[in-house]
Amino acid sequence: MAKILVVDDEPDIVEIIQITLEAANFQVVTAGNGEEALEKAREERPDLILLDVMMSKMDGWTACSQLKEIVDRTPIVMLTARGETEAVTRAHQAGAEDYIVKPFNQAVLLGKVKKALEGR
Secondary structure (H helix, E strand, O other): OOEEEEEOOOHHHHHHHHHHHHHOOOEEEEEOOHHHHHHHHHHHOOOEEEEEOOOOOOOHHHHHHHHHHHOOOOOEEEEEOOOOHHHHHHHHHHOOOEEEEOOOOHHHHHHHHHHHHHOO
C-alpha cells in the first residue's frame, strides 16, 4: 500500500483528499503547512507527496525545493488554484512531477496519483 503525504493548510481540502485516497486503498499522512511537511517527510518516507502551492508560513514552491533535498526520488504533485502556464512551469522548476488544478474531481486526483506512482 503506497503512503501519500498530503500537505495543505485548508483542513476541508485535506479531508476530501484523505477520504478519496483512503477509499482507493492508499495510506495517508497529512501536514498543515510546509514546515510540518518537512518533518513528516523525514519521519514517514512517503511514496508520493501532494503539496499545495498557496500556504501560510512556507509556500509550496519553497517546501517543494526543500522536500526534494530530503526525499529526492519521491514524486511531488502540486495542488494549485491557478492553471496558467507560469504556475505549471514554476511547479516543474521547483521539482514537482505534475500538478492538479483546484477544484478537481476524484477521477483527476486518482489518475494523477496513480500516474506519479507508476513513474517512480
